[in-house]
Amino acid sequence: MDIAIVCLDCLGTGFRVTVVGYAGDDATGEMVVPRKCGGCDGSGRVRTSGWSDG
Numbered sequence: 763m764d765i766a767i768v769c770l771d772c773l774g775t776g777f778r779v780t781v782v783g784y785a786g787d788d789a790t791g792e793m794v795v796p797r798k799c800g801g802c803d804g805s806g807r808v809r810t811s812g813w814s815d816g
Contacts, residue, residue: 769808771801 768774777796798804 764809764811766807766809769799769802769806772799772806774806775799776802776804776806 769776772778776799778799779796780794782794799806802808
């Protein structure tokens, strides 16, 4: 049975945020616009073959 579980890369949101411009203890940083998650292709769910009774 195929089921869909929450994507662990984006926690079901379908988007990931990348932080750029951060250098060690430098307090300045720049956050870019969230991008579509590559792990689930933006759906927030990942298909799996599910479990069986063995």
